[in-house]
Amino acid sequence: MISYPRWLEDTADTPRLRLIGIGNAGVHIADRIAAQASSELETVAINSDQHSLNTSSAGTRVAIGPLTTHGLGAGGDAETGLEAAKESLKEILGAIEGADILLICAGLGGGTGGPTAALVAKLAKERGALPVAVVTSPFRFEGRRRSAQASEALDELKKHADAVVHFENDRMADFSEPMLEAAKTFAACDELLAAAIITLISATKGGGPLPVSLPDLISILRHSGDGCLFGSGSAEGGERAAAALEEALRSPLLDGGRLLKEGTEILVNIGGPSNIAFVEAASIMQSVSRHVGEKTNLHLTLATTQDDAPLTVALIGRTGAGVARQVPQSAPAVEPLSVVPDQPAKPKPSTPKVHQEDLPLEPVSKGRFIKSEPTMFEGEDLDVPTFIRRKLLR
Numbered sequence: 129m130i131s132y133p134r135w136l137e138d139t140a141d142t143p144r145l146r147l148i149g150i151g152n153a154g155v156h157i158a159d160r161i162a163a164q165a166s167s168e169l170e171t172v173a174i175n176s177d178q179h180s181l182n183t184s185s186a187g188t189r190v191a192i193g194p195l196t197t198h199g200l201g202a203g204g205d206a207e208t209g210l211e212a213a214k215e216s217l218k219e220i221l222g223a224i225e226g227a228d229i230l231l232i233c234a235g236l237g238g239g240t241g242g243p244t245a246a247l248v249a250k251l252a253k254e255r256g257a258l259p260v261a262v263v264t265s266p267f268r269f270e271g272r273r274r275s276a277q278a279s280e281a282l283d284e285l286k287k288h289a290d291a292v293v294h295f296e297n298d299r300m301a302d303f304s305e306p307m308l309e310a311a312k313t314f315a316a317c318d319e320l321l322a323a324a325i326i327t328l329i330s331a332t333k334g335g336g337p338l339p340v341s342l343p344d345l346i347s348i349l350r351h352s353g354d355g356c357l358f359g360s361g362s363a364e365g366g367e368r369a370a371a372a373l374e375e376a377l378r379s380p381l382l383d384g385g386r387l388l389k390e391g392t393e394i395l396v397n398i399g400g401p402s403n404i405a406f407v408e409a410a411s412i413m414q415s416v417s418r419h420v421g422e423k424t425n426l427h428l429t430l431a432t433t434q435d436d437a438p439l440t441v442a443l444i445g446r447t448g449a450g451v452a453r454q455v456p457q458s459a460p461a462v463e464p465l466s467v468v469p470d471q472p473a474k475p476k477p478s479t480p481k482v483h484q485e486d487l488p489l490e491p492v493s494k495g496r497f498i499k500s501e502p503t504m505f506e507g508e509d510l511d512v513p514t515f516i517r518r519k520l521l522r
């Protein structure tokens with residue numbers, strides 16, 4: 129049985145939503161979402177890395193653990209990150225105060241994001257708010273230590289957050305071009321995450337003729353820590369409904385539409401111009417229902433905005449335990465998706481299969497991060513907080 133905060137049942141007021149980015153990846157993702165969202169969002173950046181905070185555009189920036197990390201980040205050590213968060217408990221409480229829904233973003237595996245996200249979720253829950261975590265697990269090449277820290281943080285988050293939307297970086301990148309630059313692979317993951325979160329935000333804000341209630345949204349996402357489905361697409365013109373859905377189904381997190389069969393709960397969020405026709409919405413739902421399994425519960429929300437916006441279709445939901453953990457062995461086959469019967473689907477170019485080996489990582493001395501095992505690759509320390517931003521993301 130799921131229990132909801134009283135304000136969800138008692139008031140018709142729009143709940144106060146706050147987006148919280150934690151750790152370098154979380155702050156980066158939250159900034160991207162805030163920049164892309166159609167309406168202004170309350171944003172908070174929390175980090176033990178002062179440089180990352182300085183570059184954030186969040187409305188509120190909270191530096192945690194100045195005595196523990198001296199503003200240099202937790203160096204990939206979860207214990208140090210948790211210590212930093214506990215040192216700044218008062219500041220964290222101040223940052224979550226007054227929010228009804230907290231969308232908590234973090235990249236799991238590092239020192240700060242995972243442990244602090246779990247702590248924020250716990251504190252928020254204790255204060256009657258509704259924490260929803262949107263997290264990624266590390267790439268295989270980042271090594272076992274990060275992977276172990278990520279799964280520990282994920283378990284902890286599942287204990288406290290009302291819903292955990294979990295994406296695997298490996299899976300998101302699986303369908304990108306094998307020789308895509310690392311920076312672009314990160315950017316592709318971030319794009320997907322941002323689109324997923326914007327979908328959630330627009331669904332929670334409602335406003336359209338077919339809103340989904342918050343309790344429904346939470347129960348759709350509640351156990352998506354086991355496996356999350358997401359895809360979004362947009363299109364204009366005569367065949368916009370079919371084209372937008374086709375693009376959505378090509379998402380790596382839908383495995384060319386195939387994972388829909390495994391979906392237990394799927395929300396279809398249709399957005400765009402106020403002239404979306406009933407027949408367009410109905411045709412999208414019919415098409416989706418042809419791809420889902422017998423036991424899948426489908427939910428529809430319709431959120432209309434400016435007249436000149438393209439029609440967008442976003443599918444978000446959860447699978448049964450473990451399904452999204454299966455890394456596909458080959459490029460997905462795209463089934464015919466058009467809402468026009470018998471129209472052939474566009475063939476998807478096949479992607480050569482690539483085998484990703486663990487990188488040979490070389491241990492070195494780590495100075496003040498003596499407790500943490502550095503992750504060296506080609507002479508670069510992957511735990512240096514600004515590494516990913518400076519070298520990969522620009």
Ligand SMILES: Nc1nc2c(ncn2[C@@H]2O[C@H](COP(=O)(O)OP(=O)(O)OP(=O)(O)O)[C@@H](O)[C@H]2O)c(=O)[nH]1
Binds near residue numbers: 177237238511
């Ligand atoms: N999608 C995405 N993932 C990222 C990005 N940067 C880092 N990550 C992932 O997030 C994990 C955590 O990295 P960070 O966010 O840098 O770590 P942190 O939480 O700041 O922790 P410390 O640096 O140890 O203080 C990494 O292991 C990567 O898997 C990014 O820009 N995009």
Ligand SMILES: [Mg+2]
Binds near residue numbers: 201202240513
């Ligand atoms: Mg960091």
